[in-house]
Amino acid sequence: MSVQEKVRIPARRSPRTKAVLSEGKRQERRLGWLLCAPAAIVMVAVTAYPIIYSVWLSLQRYDLKFPDQKEFVGLANYATVLSNGYWWSAFGVTALITVISVTAELVLGMGLALIMHKTVVGRGLVRTSALIPYGIVTVVAAFSWRYAWTPGTGYLANLVTPDGAPLTERAGALAIIVLAEIWKTTPFMALLLMAGLALVPDDLLKAASMDGASWWQRFTKVMLPVMKPAVLVALLFRTLDAFRVFDNIYVLTAGANETSSVSMIAYNNLMKGLNLGIGSTMSVLIFLTVAIIAFIFVKLFGTAAPGSDDGTRR
Amino acid sequence: MADIVLDKVSKKYPDGTVAVHDVDLEIADGEFIILVGPSGCGKSTTLNMIAGLEDISSGELRIGGERVNDRAPKDRDIAMVFQSYALYPNMTVRENMAFPLRLAKMDRKVVDEKVGEAARVLELTDYLDRRPANLSGGQRQRVAMGRAIVRSPKAFLMDEPLSNLDAKLRVQMRTQVSRLQKQLGTTTVYVTHDQTEAMTLGDRVVVMRGGYIQQVGDPQTLYDQPRNLFVAGFIGSPAMNFLPAEAEESLLRTPLGDLPLTDRLRASLARTGPAGGARQLIVGVRPEHFEDAALVEDSQRPKGFEFTAPVDLVESMGSDKYVYFTVEGQRASAADLEDLAADAGGADLPPQDSLVTRLSAESRVRGGADAKVWMNLDKLHLFDPSDGRNITLTEDKPGAHAD
Ligand SMILES: Nc1ncnc2c1ncn2[C@@H]1O[C@H](COP(=O)(O)OP(=O)(O)O)[C@@H](O)[C@H]1O
Ligand SMILES: [Mg+2]
Numbered sequence: 001m002s003v004q005e006k007v008r009i010p011a012r013r014s015p016r017t018k019a020v021l022s023e024g025k026r027q028e029r030r031l032g033w034l035l036c037a038p039a040a041i042v043m044v045a046v047t048a049y050p051i052i053y054s055v056w057l058s059l060q061r062y063d064l065k066f067p068d069q070k071e072f073v074g075l076a077n078y079a080t081v082l083s084n085g086y087w088w089s090a091f092g093v094t095a096l097i098t099v100i101s102v103t104a105e106l107v108l109g110m111g112l113a114l115i116m117h118k119t120v121v122g123r124g125l126v127r128t129s130a131l132i133p134y135g136i137v138t139v140v141a142a143f144s145w146r147y148a149w150t151p152g153t154g155y156l157a158n159l160v161t162p163d164g165a166p167l168t169e170r171a172g173a174l175a176i177i178v179l180a181e182i183w184k185t186t187p188f189m190a191l192l193l194m195a196g197l198a199l200v201p202d203d204l205l206k207a208a209s210m211d212g213a214s215w216w217q218r219f220t221k222v223m224l225p226v227m228k229p230a231v232l233v234a235l236l237f238r239t240l241d242a243f244r245v246f247d248n249i250y251v252l253t254a255g256a257n258e259t260s261s262v263s264m265i266a267y268n269n270l271m272k273g274l275n276l277g278i279g280s281t282m283s284v285l286i287f288l289t290v291a292i293i294a295f296i297f298v299k300l301f302g303t304a305a306p307g308s309d310d311g312t313r314r
Numbered sequence: 315m316a317d318i319v320l321d322k323v324s325k326k327y328p329d330g331t332v333a334v335h336d337v338d339l340e341i342a343d344g345e346f347i348i349l350v351g352p353s354g355c356g357k358s359t360t361l362n363m364i365a366g367l368e369d370i371s372s373g374e375l376r377i378g379g380e381r382v383n384d385r386a387p388k389d390r391d392i393a394m395v396f397q398s399y400a401l402y403p404n405m406t407v408r409e410n411m412a413f414p415l416r417l418a419k420m421d422r423k424v425v426d427e428k429v430g431e432a433a434r435v436l437e438l439t440d441y442l443d444r445r446p447a448n449l450s451g452g453q454r455q456r457v458a459m460g461r462a463i464v465r466s467p468k469a470f471l472m473d474e475p476l477s478n479l480d481a482k483l484r485v486q487m488r489t490q491v492s493r494l495q496k497q498l499g500t501t502t503v504y505v506t507h508d509q510t511e512a513m514t515l516g517d518r519v520v521v522m523r524g525g526y527i528q529q530v531g532d533p534q535t536l537y538d539q540p541r542n543l544f545v546a547g548f549i550g551s552p553a554m555n556f557l558p559a560e561a562e563e564s565l566l567r568t569p570l571g572d573l574p575l576t577d578r579l580r581a582s583l584a585r586t587g588p589a590g591g592a593r594q595l596i597v598g599v600r601p602e603h604f605e606d607a608a609l610v611e612d613s614q615r616p617k618g619f620e621f622t623a624p625v626d627l628v629e630s631m632g633s634d635k636y637v638y639f640t641v642e643g644q645r646a647s648a649a650d651l652e653d654l655a656a657d658a659g660g661a662d663l664p665p666q667d668s669l670v671t672r673l674s675a676e677s678r679v680r681g682g683a684d685a686k687v688w689m690n691l692d693k694l695h696l697f698d699p700s701d702g703r704n705i706t707l708t709e710d711k712p713g714a715h716a717d
Contacts, residue, residue: 120328201398201400203396203397203398203400204402206362206365206387206394206396206400207394207396207400207402208402208413209366209367209387209388210365210367210387210388210392210393210394210414211388211393211413211414211417212388212417212418213388213417214388221402221413222402225402225403225404226403226404228404
């Protein structure tokens with residue numbers, strides 16, 4: 001371990017190197033900032049401002065139906081939301097959808113990625129057809145799922161549940177929501193994982209074969225560890241995305257039978273209830289949850305951009 | 315340990331490329347054999363077929379007397395070293411070397427022992443807990459070797475294992491590989507495109523070109539008795555000089571002058587072609603078969619031919635001098651020579667219109683002046699330009715002997 005540390009030290013930028021930067025280096029750095037500036041300014045304008053404004057709104061009692069009662073209330077809105085059963089029910093639903101759909105997408109996406117990676121004949125066709133679901137607008141896809149499951153007229157409803165109405169009961173509706181999510185985003189997962197598969201050198205797999213590894217051992221002991229950065233990035237993206245699930249629920253159940261996600265009830269409070277204070281509080285809580293998830297991924301699992309891991313990190 | 319036999323082995327890739335044609339090769343138990351040839355000649359394909367990483371399209375592969383065509387790599391008990399080293403980046407050096415043993419479900423204590431022993435032999439003991447990313451190229455290469463030797467497999471296959479090292483390290487590792495192989499006595503097939511490596515390492519060398527074996531033999535035989543233009547030009551550095559020639563009744567017209575036909579050459583010509591009439595040939599002479607005419611002993615003089623030519627460049631190597639002469643006239647041309655020229659990396663071919671000679675260090679020749687040079691006619695090779703065949707070889711199957 002100590003040897004490893006020693007080797008890594010020069011690669012890190014220690015604070016002291018800043019002082020000895022040469023003139024050329026400093027100019028280079030200034031140019032770097034200048035080149036980043038336009039993008040940074042746009043980012044601040046379109047993301048930082050709304051976030052800060054939301055936080056500000058979340059600290060006030062502010063209901064557009066009763067505009068006169070606007071008042072700064074500190075964290076009172078947070079207490080209200082966090083002690084509310086609906087919020088926690090929606091939170092549970094969201095977590096459930098996230099965990100199940102991301103897990104299923106990972107497994108299916110990996111399978112799909114392996115197939116696409118190995119296919120030699122008609123590679124383009126296979127990839128294109130696998131990506132079709134991802135290319136369809138979510139709302140459109142959600143409507144097609146809704147019609148498919150509508151009792152009497154939908155082909156899936158007739159086929160699977162001839163005498164029930166799955167979208168009108170909680171478990172059935174959640175299952176269909178998860179299914180729609182998986183169908184829609186597995187291709188995206190597969191695409192990210194395929195980028196990871198490309199990182200695994202052929203020689204490494206050949207070496208493992210020579211060393212006596214079976215297919216499964218090659219997959220678990222060589223491929224997965226090498227493509228771990230790509231897997232983590234894919235999981236991170238998908239988890240963050242899945243946690244904000246909205247369109248599918250909006251179209252399929254509109255949140256009936258306790259199938260609302262957190263985004264759904266935040267929307268209901270903001271847009272239907274016109275309660276800017278509570279709605280913003282929920283948005284901020286969603287933002288915080290997503291940030292915590294991202295933080296866990298980056299800090300605990302060491303998620304980095306694919307390829308940037310030099311193998312020194314565990 | 316085991317012998318390896320390739321019996322009319324061919325490889326046709328799905329896209330129709332035939333990378334290896336009917337290769338016949340018998341590798342004895344414990345032998346160190348080298349596959350050499352320009353890049354794309356089918357060396358790796360041959361090796362991968364022995365390893366089981368590529369299917370054999372036709373023919374039979376036997377290891378230790380058993381047909382193994384349809385066996386998976388892991389059931390052939392062969393270890394392989396790759397040019398890229400193919401070390402598992404997520405494992406330490408220790409884990410890398412232990413990997414094949416762990417897969418074989420070997421007892422933990424035995425694994426530790428074997429890895430420790432291999433690390434000692436390869437001087438890797440201090441690096442066992444590092445990851446490959448934190449090793450130098452030479453160390454990585456040794457780890458790759460270590461992973462191969464811990465298993466005591468039936469054979470080692472190595473695909474250009476030293477190509478990624480710098481020149482100095484390559485020479486060092488070359489001797490280490492050679493010593494290790496002698497020590498272990500394990501049958502080894504070693505692929506390289508570097509003829510120096512081939513000449514210095516192997517018990518026997520297999521020269522390949524375009525998927526065909528050109529010649530098999532020990533390094534000295536390949537050097538002294540190349541079977542064709544390709545082998546002659548590929549083996550040796552600096553490469554053999556080739557000159558166009560026309561054989562007449564008693565002399566050989568070349569850009570250097572008219573060479574007398576010695577009995578040996580006359581016999582070769584008579585054996586291989588119709589008598590009488592002019593015949594197009596290519597003359598091949600190695601650089602060391604020239605000498606400064608002033609330094610040739612009188613007893614030697616009649617065996618050779620003297621000519622005068624303008625000196626282009628003198629490179630003094632200390633032990634001797636490389637002297638480049640300009641030669642007027644046509645260049646030798648043949649399909650084999652074009653192949654060699656295309657593979658500039660494999661053979662150090664001189665520019666076609668210059669003659670490379672290796673003269674004694676005492677020679678006084680200077681660049682820009684004319685010099686009188688003696689050429690040993692006994693060592694001269696004659697090649698048939700139409701098929702590249704060396705017609706001066708006396709045996710029917712030169713260099714095909716096995717040890
Ligand atoms: N997977 C493949 N598909 C089709 N052709 C291939 C494949 N691998 C190698 N070849 C071709 O086979 C020939 C021999 O390749 P290879 O054995 O790798 O050569 P070498 O190792 O001697 O440089 C080359 O012409 C190469 O283009
Ligand atoms: Mg090769």
